[in-house]
Amino acid sequence: MTATTGPVLVLGAASDMGRAIARRYAEAGRALILAARSPERLEADAADLRLRWNTNVRLAAFDALDTADHGAFLDRLGVLPDTVVCVVGLLGDQGESERDFAAARLVLDSNLTGPASILGEIATRMEARGSGTIIGVSSVAGERGRASNYVYGAAKAGLTAFLSGLRNRLSKAGVSVITVKPGFVRTRMTEGMALPGLLTADPDEVARAVLAAQAKGRDVIYVRPVWRLIMLIIRLLPETVFKRTKL
């Protein structure tokens, strides 16, 4: 059922997680299409992947926010990839999102509307073909809205639900959908934040988890298993208690 030989499309390939995921797929011998807003910035990464792994790498311009172009973007690729990994996202600044709805909208669009548009289009095409894997990187932040980042959390909650629905819809069509919840990851997005070591993964750890999840046919994964327990507890806290916490 899971295609493991055809090309892999990485959406958001300029991010730390996108780069790490591309590397691991190249190592596994998969051809790659790296999609990012400014693909010329990925020339060096593409050269590196070709040199190290003798793999076929293409670059493609992709703007998650330009939803009107998403169908055409897929047409331009000329090939429907076997595997699509969506790492598109924007943490944003919660305070700014509270003051200015335009900032909040950008967070919602980057994490939910954009990914929903492109993944929805890909899902329909994969459904017609009868094969494929869609891997969406969501977040533990989507499991319960917290004062510190609920706009981002709301968008990720939406993405998690969207991926869950896609999985449900496509389960009989030969298309797999995997939801990845990384927890804290050391990336440019979190640089300068004090992150607890035992709960924080490196981008490469996320990449290995993604490939392992695909190989094992998993549905939902937490990159570090401890997060499953943490989020269970956070979800189980009664609202009367939860609303007074500082998380």
Place this chain on the structure above:
Amino acid sequence: MKLSGWGRFPRVESRLALARTQDDAVRAVTGGRTLIARGNGRAYGDAAVNPHATVSMLGMGRMLAFDPADGALTCEAGVLLKDILDVFVPRGWFPPVTPGTKMVTVGGMIAADVHGKNHHIAGSFGDHVLSLDLLLADGRVVTCGPDRDPELFAATRGGMGLTGVILRATFRLIPVETGYIRQETLRAENLDVIMAMFEESADWTYSVAWIDCLARGPRMGRSLLFRGEHARVDELPVPVRSAPLDVRLRHARTIPLDFPAFALNHWSVGAFNELYWRMGTPRETLIDYDRFFYPLDSLLEWNRIYGRPGFTQYQCVLPASVSAAGLRALLTAIGSAGNASFLAVLKLFGRQDGVMSFPMEGYTLALDFPASSATFGLLLDLDAIVADHGGRLYLAKDARMGAGLLRRGYPALDGFQALRAARGLDRVFRSVQSERLAI
């Protein structure tokens, strides 16, 4: 966060930033603070630490181009030597010069102008660099090399990052038929014998000796000499000949915890040395490149065997004409101090021209000691012997020498300083080491 070199001494609170792209590095350089670039942190002391800003180049780890016609590889400064070996040995290429660990970056190898077991034949790593891109204090990036701004290039080789941030480099790999080394082991009863053996081994591509620093009297300087050549396909056993470049690498083990500080002492090291000497029966063997060049890399975090206080490496070189007397004086001082050096390595360097490059024609001795007050007392005695004989210490290993010894050992230092000042590099590129040594 606390940063240190591989010796875990000293540890300095500093700000570490990761450069993923050239733009990141430019931002760090023009940020109004002094800084130093850092590779994989394998310099032993404080060379790649700056409390204000230390820029990790590990995010710039991309290989960019390779020309199979002449073996020229272009890559970013943060590429690990291990990655180069993993990718290129199976294709029949080998680094022209390699230090005793593969866990170093290309930028670090140039900044320390590292040498290997083939120094007497191949020179140092910088001798094989065709060009490099250097980020200067004002945010400009310039390309330099042996025939393009050669003064800046010469100062950058061995310049410990004090002339700018090395962003990319092009250097030539050498072709090999196999991933194996034909190794000969020879036993030398004392210092005179090992020195004669080195001189007789001038035609061998690789040569290095383990020396027993605790042996005294007529056995002082007893050593095992290892010399090697890249094996040809017809020298391999028949079953291996069909895949001569396919070397199965060992899985690295991690030292699970810090050893207690007393684990390595005069007696345990003495016992080890005796055993090692006895096991070093003269023989010829065929071993894979990993075992020959990187025996310690299979023990990840081996620096923890010295426990929490950390350790310090001491590597000096003495001019050829006075090497015999100088080595005798060093070994006498070490033997009578009773400090245990677990790893002691002797090697004969060939000729080397350079500004801040460490090698010079003569013998180099590398030792490591636990960081302790007794050690630092002994090292001061060794400093005096090195200075008296016109030798010098290796900056990539140093964590504690004084500015006077540096000045005596590196006569081109004034020129190096003048170049840094003239180009405005001295205001920005500084490390704990450069401050200590008043560079």
